[in-house]
Amino acid sequence: MAESSSILPGATIGILGSGQLGRMLAMAARTLGYHVHVYSPDSNSPAGQVADREIVAAYDDLDRVREFARAVDVVTFEFKNVPSATSRAAAEVTPVRPDGHVLHVTQQRLREKTFLQEHGFPVTPFRAIHSLEDLELATRELGLPGVLKTASFGYDGKGQQTVRSEEALPGAYDLLRGAEGIYEAFVDFEKEISLVAARTADGAFSAFPVFENTHHHHILDVTFAPAAIPPALATQAESLARGILDALGVVGLLTVEMFVTRDGRVVVNELAPRTHNSGHLTLDACITSQFEQQVRAICGLPLGSTGLRTPAAMVNLLGDVWFDAGGTPDWSAALSDPDVRLHLYGKAEPRRARKMGHLTLSAPTVDEAIRRVRMARDRLVPSRHR
């Protein structure tokens, strides 16, 4: 099939991975009249619960992967640590969007930052770390403090640490446990923003408004839009994202996480070749959600309007809420504000730091949206509001 021919409603979308991003993607796909098959090692998964078919198999069972790919019209993924061999096996039979090259570049921090740097996109200075000597040299060249991260398979701040002194270097290096590392010069940022953007096989591009994010223990806590940044910075962030999607040849969605430095520059931190936690508010606040946009982009449909209907804020609900509430959170109390939208991901077992759901609230001003959605989350834990 020609790259640019459309995959129309009625066709079947295959998703590698079956977490909450896959769930919300599957729901958007079904709204548009597509069938959905998901593939992951987990059963009764967040995405499997809402899909037409849930295939439970290992990612390295390449025969099963090919069989899965043969039964669908396009394959996409909802997490970026899908092994290269898996996406290659799927691509032998069906288009994989974004393709394996995008996955390859973005699933390893050193490759990703090298790609960005070589294409002239702003990143913080960094060095590859394979030994304690590398780390000592890197800190002499780039200074302290800095951030030492594992080059592969990190998310939500896992596998990363801020290094502040020479004395801390041996201990920090040991925590890599022999894995390849990356040392990054510390970015003295004023805020963190993200931009979710889509690109079709024909090169059509569309970006959502810039989201502003705050983290708690390295995990996204609150996102709001519009971001409190000057319009020129928002334009700069969007053109950066456009350049990155073009340079990578993305067909689908890609999220660019960025820092805004205290001197007003935008620096790219990380790429995710998929929808993003910070884009969840698009479900309730934008004309087209990030999940619908992903479907449109991978299927070659016209991209939808990304317009924000009203200012909005989203808070994550981690498993901690269940523990703090001593059992079931007080849903009725949170929903007593009629503008609150509740999204739960169908995960049976709450665990600390596990993303279980989120709340979104739209309001006339962004400050009001943030205040009221945080209050709603506080009400989930009875001892916090009595």
Ligand code: AMP
């Ligand atoms: P990451 O896993 O790369 O997304 O990093 C998680 C969080 O750590 C980011 O959202 C930042 O808050 C912080 N961080 C990561 N890299 C740096 C850096 N080079 N300088 C300062 N803070 C950083």
